[in-house]
Amino acid sequence: xxxxxxxxxxxxxxxxxxxxxxxxxxxxxxxxxxxxxxxxxxxxxxxxxxxxxxxxxxxxxxxxxxxxxxxxxxxxxxxxxxxxxxxxxxxxxxxxxxxxxxxxxxxxxxxxxxxxxxxxxxxxxxxxxxxxxxxxxxxxxxxxxxxxxxxxxxxxxxxxxxxxxxxxxxxxxxxxxxxxxxxxxxxxxxxxxxxxxxxxxxxxxxxxxxxxxxxxxxxxxxxxxxxxxxxxxxxxxxxxxxxxxxxxxxxxxxxxx
Amino acid sequence: xxxxxxxxxxxxxxxxxxxxxxxxxxxxxxxxxxxxxxxxxxxxxxxxxxxxxxxxxxxxxxxxxxxxxxxxxxxxxxxxxxxxxxxxxxxxxxxxxxxxxxxxxxxxxxxxxxxxxxxxxxxxxxxxxxxxxxxxxxxxxxxxxxxxxxxxxxxxxxxxxxxxxxxxxxxxxxxxxxxxxxxxxxxxxxxxxxxxxxxxxxxxxxxxxxxxxxxxxxxxxxxxxxxxxxxxxxxxxxxxxxxxxxxxxxxxxxxxxxxxxxxxxxxxxxxxxxxxxxxxxxxxxxxxxxxxxxxxxxxxxxxxxxxxxxxxxxxxxxxxxxxxxxxxxxxxxxxxxxxxxxxxxxxxxxxxxxxxxxxxxxxxxxxxxxxxxxxxxxxxxxxxxxxxxxxxxxxxxxxxxxxxxxxxxxxxxxxxxxxxxxxxxxxxxxxx
Numbered sequence: 151x152x153x154x155x156x157x158x159x160x161x162x163x164x165x166x167x168x169x170x171x172x173x174x175x176x177x178x179x180x181x182x183x184x185x186x187x188x189x190x191x192x193x194x195x196x197x198x199x200x201x202x203x204x205x206x207x208x209x210x211x212x213x214x215x216x217x218x219x220x221x222x223x224x225x226x227x228x229x230x231x232x233x234x235x236x237x238x239x240x241x242x243x244x245x246x247x248x249x250x251x252x253x254x255x256x257x258x259x260x261x262x263x264x265x266x267x268x269x270x271x272x273x274x275x276x277x278x279x280x281x282x283x284x285x286x287x288x289x290x291x292x293x294x295x296x297x298x299x300x301x302x303x304x305x306x307x308x309x310x311x312x313x314x315x316x317x318x319x320x321x322x323x324x325x326x327x328x329x330x331x332x333x334x335x336x337x338x339x340x341x342x343x344x345x346x347x348x349x350x351x352x353x354x355x356x357x358x359x360x361x362x363x364x365x366x367x368x369x370x371x372x373x374x375x376x377x378x379x380x381x382x383x384x385x386x387x388x389x390x391x392x393x394x395x396x397x398x399x400x401x402x403x404x405x406x407x
Numbered sequence: 408x409x410x411x412x413x414x415x416x417x418x419x420x421x422x423x424x425x426x427x428x429x430x431x432x433x434x435x436x437x438x439x440x441x442x443x444x445x446x447x448x449x450x451x452x453x454x455x456x457x458x459x460x461x462x463x464x465x466x467x468x469x470x471x472x473x474x475x476x477x478x479x480x481x482x483x484x485x486x487x488x489x490x491x492x493x494x495x496x497x498x499x500x501x502x503x504x505x506x507x508x509x510x511x512x513x514x515x516x517x518x519x520x521x522x523x524x525x526x527x528x529x530x531x532x533x534x535x536x537x538x539x540x541x542x543x544x545x546x547x548x549x550x551x552x553x554x555x556x557x558x559x560x561x562x563x564x565x566x567x568x569x570x571x572x573x574x575x576x577x578x579x580x581x582x583x584x585x586x587x588x589x590x591x592x593x594x595x596x597x598x599x600x601x602x603x604x605x606x607x608x609x610x611x612x613x614x615x616x617x618x619x620x621x622x623x624x625x626x627x628x629x630x631x632x633x634x635x636x637x638x639x640x641x642x643x644x645x646x647x648x649x650x651x652x653x654x655x656x657x658x659x660x661x662x663x664x665x666x667x668x669x670x671x672x673x674x675x676x677x678x679x680x681x682x683x684x685x686x687x688x689x690x691x692x693x694x695x696x697x698x699x700x701x702x703x704x705x706x707x708x709x710x711x712x713x714x715x716x717x718x719x720x721x722x723x724x725x726x727x728x729x730x731x732x733x734x735x736x737x738x739x740x741x742x743x744x745x746x747x748x749x750x751x752x753x754x755x756x757x758x759x760x761x762x763x764x765x766x767x768x769x770x771x772x773x774x775x776x777x778x779x780x781x782x783x784x785x786x787x788x789x790x791x792x793x794x795x796x797x798x799x800x801x802x803x804x805x806x807x808x809x810x811x812x813x814x815x816x817x818x819x820x821x822x823x824x825x826x827x828x829x830x831x832x833x834x835x836x837x838x839x
Binding site for chain 1: 458460474475532546578658
């Protein structure tokens with residue numbers, strides 16, 4: 151029997167689960183190895199758990215969703231969080247630094263109709279997560295690698311270094327050093343292939359913090375060499391992985407100055 | 408199901424759409440009493456946290472509203488911000504933006520036609536099940552989708568949340584030779600889109616003709632992408648700056664996506680079928696011929712034929728992409744210069760699933776002080792409910808299971824992208 155896969159979402163843009171459908175060359179092959187048993191974005195068929203593998207996209211912003219996540223955890227052999235929303239709370243995690251009531255009344259004429267939590271949190275804040283695949287969005291080759299690894303009982307071969315190393319491998323001239331462009335490459339997980347630097351723009355950190363990032367050194371550099379003000383530095387760290395502890399802490403050092 | 412019974416059908420999630428939603432149809436004494444389309448995608452409050460961000464952050468941040476049509480969000484965002492800053496991006500950069508949009512229309516339309524909607528017509532639960540019998544169709548679709556994604560991949564850097572779009576133009580531009588690498592697959596894709604349209608035209612379409620008030624952009628020379636006035640079947644013709652004078656949003660309890668109305672109380676329809684009906688003459692000759700060859704002509708008020716409009720637009724997008732590449736000459740600069748200044752800017756562009764409106768107000772330092780975003784699915788909520796009432800009423804003799812499928816199919820006619828309108832779908836048919 152093929153292992154059963156579930157692909158489920160919480161608060162998100164659907165882009166990370168779409169990455170599976172964007173595997174135009176691999177999709178039918180993947181489907182020949184796994185039974186896609188519960189993937190509401192792609193299929194009407196919903197077969198009950200337990201599931202061998204569950205991919206979870208999106209952040210937790212309602213009590214109902216937290217209960218739904220806990221139920222999925224109960225049914226899943228392996229639970230993998232995919233993307234910045236599920237691993238760090240996503241861009242909607244900006245509410246964690248603000249008053250959610252102000253957010254509700256800014257967008258909705260009748261705030262009383264809206265039920266939402268004051269925070270947007272990653273899956274790991276509520277249940278045990280077996281693996282986190284990062285990115286906003288995730289890289290589809292990495293997704294296939296992670297599926298392959300878990301189906302074959304091995305460790306996923308994804309990077310632990312920073313975007314800087316990918317830049318060197320791609321022979322992109324360092325924007326930071328050579329052109330004075332603020333770049334988050336030194337503190338950001340690899341996985342995108344140094345995409346932004348290759349397109350002539352600084353990395354904006356969509357894969358989240360690498361292991362032991364030296365964010366304060368980077369901020370000091372931006373301030374001294376490039377003249378960025380505290381507001382600009384705070385905004386650099388407060389984007390798609392604003393809720394990642396390392397980025398959140400650095401942003402807070404500069405917020406409100 | 409016998410027509411004279413009260414009954415209840417409940418489907419907890421509305422599958423094969425992007426996002427989270429629910430649909431309920433209540434039936435009493437064999438009559439449809441009420442229809443509600445609920446969107447309960449948890450709100451993410453983009454318009455709130457855009458306040459205090461810099462104008463140049465709008466395209467990357469708003470792309471995160473929807474992973475299926477990030478280019479649409481980027482296009483509406485840059486055009487609205489540029490309107491606020493008094494910047495005009497023309498010439499070759501304008502053509503590159505149109506080429507990028509062709510790529511997104513292709514990948515989004517092909518995804519919806521073959522991976523999400525065709526299984527309804529052919530009686531499969533999904534494209535993978537469909538592939539067992541129709542392997543060549545699914546493989547062809549995946550290759551077409553890949554050809555569209557190749558455009559977004561090159562011009563944007565990646566398919567989902569591209570990184571190359573900026574206020575004023577792009578971060579980098581491309582040589583003619585780079586764009587030339589796309590041509591062979593696009594030519595194959597154009598032929599494949601023509602073949603696919605013939606297949607789609609053979610589908611069994613429910614016999615229903617409704618009178619709609621269609622809304623879309625209209626450009627004097629082009630099939631609409633990024634520019635033009637907003638027009639309607641009812642005679643509206645306004646620039647984006649005046650959009651909010653005619654189109655208003657209403658907050659209903661059942662939805663975290665705001666409903667839209669035109670001129671106070673008019674319900675309207677936006678998307679491929681609207682563009683096909685209102686802008687047919689602007690399609691390329693090849694796309695018009697393709698439509699004519701399968702006897703698909705405006706006016707068409709059969710919502711199930713939206714899939715044909717998507718098919719024709721797929722032909723158009725391949726054709727137009729090839730034309731843009733053929734005429735392309737590289738721009739010397741990747742972007743025009745922009746300086747922050749206070750102002751208000753509005754823009755509407757045509758996302759694959761319909762008109763997408765953005766408005767930003769900026770202060771003198773270029774901080775966003777207010778933002779408004781009106782996605783196509785939010786605008787279509789009411790017309791989807793009206794279709795459901797019509798489709799459910801006409802199909803009460805069907806079995807519960809078949810009726811549920813028919814209703815789901817009617818919603819999928821609109822290619823609803825629920826995460827973008829919350830601002831997801833759940834289908835319930837309940838009776839008393």
